[in-house]
Amino acid sequence: MPEKNEPNLITINLYGKRYRVPDNMTMLKALEYCGYAPTRGIGCRHGFCGACAMVYRIKGERQLHYCLGCETRVQDMMYISTISYFPLEKQAYKLDELEPNADMIMHLYPEIYSCVSCNTCTATCTQGLDVMGYIHDAQKGDFKACAEKSFDCIMCNCCASRCPAGISHPEVAMLARRLNGKYIAPEAKHLTERVAEVKKGDILEDVRTLMAKSDDEIRELYNNREIEK
Amino acid sequence: MYPEYLQLSLEKVAEKREANTALQPERMTAEEKDVLLKGFHPDYRTDQYTELRAGANKGDKVNTELAETLMGRARIHAGDVNLDHIDYDVDVLIIGAGGAGCAAAIEADNAGANVLMATKLRLGDANTMMAEGGIQGATKPTDSPAQHFLDAYGGGHYLGKKELVYKLVTEAPECFQWLNDMGVEFDKEEDGTLIAIHGGGTSRKRMHAAKDYTGAEIMRTLRDETRCRRIPCLNYAACIELLRDESGNIGGAVLINTNTKELKVVRAKTTIITTGGSGRLHIQGFPTSNHHGATADGLVLAYRVGAPLLFADTMQYHPTGAAYPEQILGALVTEKVRGLGAKLVNADGDVFMHPLETRDVAAAAVIRECSERGKGIDIPGGGQAVWLDTPMIEKIHGEGTIVSKIPGMFKMFNKYGIDMRKEPILIYPTLHYQNGGIEINEKCEVANTKNLFASGEVVGGIHGRNRLMGNSLLDVIVFGRESGRQAAARAKEVDHVGRLNLDHVAEFEQELSDAWVDTGVVSPKLFPNYKANFRTYLDTSFSSDKADEQ
Numbered sequence A: 001m002p003e004k005n006e007p008n009l010i011t012i013n014l015y016g017k018r019y020r021v022p023d024n025m026t027m028l029k030a031l032e033y034c035g036y037a038p039t040r041g042i043g044c045r046h047g048f049c050g051a052c053a054m055v056y057r058i059k060g061e062r063q064l065h066y067c068l069g070c071e072t073r074v075q076d077m078m079y080i081s082t083i084s085y086f087p088l089e090k091q092a093y094k095l096d097e098l099e100p101n102a103d104m105i106m107h108l109y110p111e112i113y114s115c116v117s118c119n120t121c122t123a124t125c126t127q128g129l130d131v132m133g134y135i136h137d138a139q140k141g142d143f144k145a146c147a148e149k150s151f152d153c154i155m156c157n158c159c160a161s162r163c164p165a166g167i168s169h170p171e172v173a174m175l176a177r178r179l180n181g182k183y184i185a186p187e188a189k190h191l192t193e194r195v196a197e198v199k200k201g202d203i204l205e206d207v208r209t210l211m212a213k214s215d216d217e218i219r220e221l222y223n224n225r226e227i228e229k
Numbered sequence B: 001m002y003p004e005y006l007q008l009s010l011e012k013v014a015e016k017r018e019a020n021t022a023l024q025p026e027r028m029t030a031e032e033k034d035v036l037l038k039g040f041h042p043d044y045r046t047d048q049y050t051e052l053r054a055g056a057n058k059g060d061k062v063n064t065e066l067a068e069t070l071m072g073r074a075r076i077h078a079g080d081v082n083l084d085h086i087d088y089d090v091d092v093l094i095i096g097a098g099g100a101g102c103a104a105a106i107e108a109d110n111a112g113a114n115v116l117m118a119t120k121l122r123l124g125d126a127n128t129m130m131a132e133g134g135i136q137g138a139t140k141p142t143d144s145p146a147q148h149f150l151d152a153y154g155g156g157h158y159l160g161k162k163e164l165v166y167k168l169v170t171e172a173p174e175c176f177q178w179l180n181d182m183g184v185e186f187d188k189e190e191d192g193t194l195i196a197i198h199g200g201g202t203s204r205k206r207m208h209a210a211k212d213y214t215g216a217e218i219m220r221t222l223r224d225e226t227r228c229r230r231i232p233c234l235n236y237a238a239c240i241e242l243l244r245d246e247s248g249n250i251g252g253a254v255l256i257n258t259n260t261k262e263l264k265v266v267r268a269k270t271t272i273i274t275t276g277g278s279g280r281l282h283i284q285g286f287p288t289s290n291h292h293g294a295t296a297d298g299l300v301l302a303y304r305v306g307a308p309l310l311f312a313d314t315m316q317y318h319p320t321g322a323a324y325p326e327q328i329l330g331a332l333v334t335e336k337v338r339g340l341g342a343k344l345v346n347a348d349g350d351v352f353m354h355p356l357e358t359r360d361v362a363a364a365a366v367i368r369e370c371s372e373r374g375k376g377i378d379i380p381g382g383g384q385a386v387w388l389d390t391p392m393i394e395k396i397h398g399e400g401t402i403v404s405k406i407p408g409m410f411k412m413f414n415k416y417g418i419d420m421r422k423e424p425i426l427i428y429p430t431l432h433y434q435n436g437g438i439e440i441n442e443k444c445e446v447a448n449t450k451n452l453f454a455s456g457e458v459v460g461g462i463h464g465r466n467r468l469m470g471n472s473l474l475d476v477i478v479f480g481r482e483s484g485r486q487a488a489a490r491a492k493e494v495d496h497v498g499r500l501n502l503d504h505v506a507e508f509e510q511e512l513s514d515a516w517v518d519t520g521v522v523s524p525k526l527f528p529n530y531k532a533n534f535r536t537y538l539d540t541s542f543s544s545d546k547a548d549e550q
């Protein structure tokens, strides 16, 4: 058996209480290690859902850090709190009735025009996105650009928690992406045609014929099916 | 950064890389695969299975962790909660708010039903959010629903319920349109043509994606739509038991506020279970790619009211889960990594299989390498793994390929000081998907029950004994929507829900005690308990020698 690396113990401060934890853990695991059994501020555990936003400072350093607890390793003298919820403003709209232009966004999310270009959102983003950039795109009604810049947003809300203008960045970006997907990206004509074919029904006949065959016959077809290059 | 003791093995891998890259390993023959699967695939480990001794599947064997959960004791019993005090009175109750739950909610709302969603974490915290790879659908002229049927049915070893597979493949195109109309940003060419590639077991390029965030893109869009419609959703509200009325029909459920532990009674004309999978049961001790709430709750809820399960004994183990560092243990390393040419190599640096064998075969091969053949690599913290030699990718496709083609993977490892362009990564199979589940018909009605519906990963029968990648996101949409439509339609026919009761709990527990079963487990489990693991690993975590200074 090779010699295993035993983890070193380090000190963290969680919600104002000190703990000693192995240094090879994520912040989320360290929380569990300390005996918490979180039922909120936790979701996918692998960096996709934004549920586990955390904020920390390293003792003695001036900078404040925002991160995902499920994928950030603990460090010595990390002072940690979790942001399992942050209040945002989300407008209800009917996508079908929206026109993808600046007037519309001015009406739904007027606060984006109060942006003071401090760039704090960008500096805070756990995914390294150009958050200020996508808010400025939204201001101009350029939803395509906003959608592209914000695509990787996992809606952890860290940016919104720091914005002096009270902007709900991830909600603005969500709207932009939906507008882009529905109105701006070009139509997939072959999809429209296929849907029509299915409605007409002939194409379904083939499936029914196939289904009616015995498993042996289907196996034969399956094993000899041609694979598209 | 790998620990010192791995350097020797790493050197061997590096030495043989040149030759290994060029090597064309043989594909296994059908017989070889058979022997391999029977010997090493976890589905064949009979010692890990336990017979169900109560319920509709009495006599069947399932994985012990699942059996214990299914035969667990209920969290509440008659008398623990006043069932005459109705907190929510609705047409359609949807349990779980992942992809299937939200799709159901939208369709039930379209049908004019009064809908309530209740979910364990937050709206959208679900396996759907994590699907990276893609979604299948015969949208191309070169493809057809019949071809899709052949792949799905054959891939499931001819065991899927044909009428369900039919629904899956024939409604796929319309579901794509539905998603696109809601704003889902599928990858497209300049002219609008949907980009599609192959996935494991496809005979046509049918895997559609939204970059490597396909599930997230679908999930966040569905979530946004339910919010725009103001469909009420109770967050942190886990369902712990279904309720029946006097005539034995399902008439709602009991929810628990996971923060305050307060109980709430929902009366509903129809109920839909969309609680997803069971990776967090850590079947056979495997790590998992699943989200925190994937604990087989829906299976338990349905099983206890008498519903049968189909293929509940088979799980999908993804061959390449991250095995090191511990922080990302179990996280998915996408199939694309092998697709781009990285091969699996053992401790001696030798290639031991063709990189593109199917998931079950590849998983079994890795397990064999680490067990019988003794060619695994010990990982810090316990367990074994093999190398996935990622630097091969750039040898084949040139520098920069990793960052441009699999940026998510690069980021994930780079965070922990492992540069997969220069060093291989350590992988081991991870528990990924529940192939089987609650038995339904094509209207999503749960067998042996009335007014109960189910859709999504919690159901069984669509994928037979093996789901192909991309067909589950599709089934979540197709059957999620159908369950919403059907539940709303049925709710219109139900004019009265009788007095609610928990009799089924007593009946089930009687059956258990008649069979002398006491698994000591309380279910549904709701959450995994990791606290317990850690305590055995190191006894004291917090220091008493220093005050908690701010």
Ligand SMILES: Cc1cc2nc3c(=O)[nH]c(=O)nc-3n(C[C@H](O)[C@H](O)[C@H](O)COP(=O)(O)OP(=O)(O)OC[C@H]3O[C@@H](n4cnc5c(N)ncnc54)[C@H](O)[C@@H]3O)c2cc1C
Pocket (backbone or CB within 6 Å): B095, B096, B097, B098, B099, B100, B101, B118, B119, B120, B121, B122, B124, B125, B126, B127, B128, B129, B130, B131, B132, B133, B134, B135, B136, B214, B215, B237, B238, B239, B240, B274, B275, B276, B277, B289, B290, B291, B293, B294, B295, B297, B298, B332, B432, B433, B455, B456, B457, B458, B469, B470, B471, B472, B473, B474, B476, B524, B526
């Ligand atoms: C890492 C990963 C990658 C994947 N990649 C792909 C892919 O590329 N293509 C593909 O087709 N499929 C993929 N899958 C599979 C696919 O994502 C899932 O099978 C599918 O999304 C399941 O959807 P669902 O709605 O049934 O369940 P989920 O999306 O998991 O939703 C279930 C919901 O129910 C809630 N819930 C659970 N228990 C309770 C309870 N007791 N009370 C109330 N609520 C409860 C959960 O919190 C959750 O919100 C992947 C899965 C994972 C984990």
Ligand code: SF4
Pocket (backbone or CB within 6 Å): A114, A115, A116, A117, A118, A119, A120, A121, A122, A131, A132, A135, A162, A163, A164, A165, A166, A167
């Ligand atoms: S933090 Fe707010 S005000 Fe500052 S740049 Fe970002 S959006 Fe503008």
Ligand code: SF4
Pocket (backbone or CB within 6 Å): A050, A124, A125, A126, A127, A128, A129, A131, A152, A153, A154, A155, A156, A157, A158, A159, A160, A169, A170
């Ligand atoms: S832009 Fe999205 S990912 Fe970045 S901090 Fe804001 S919510 Fe989080």
Ligand code: FES
Pocket (backbone or CB within 6 Å): A041, A042, A043, A044, A045, A046, A047, A048, A049, A050, A051, A052, A053, A068, A069, A070, A071
């Ligand atoms: S738990 Fe989902 S991003 Fe961390």
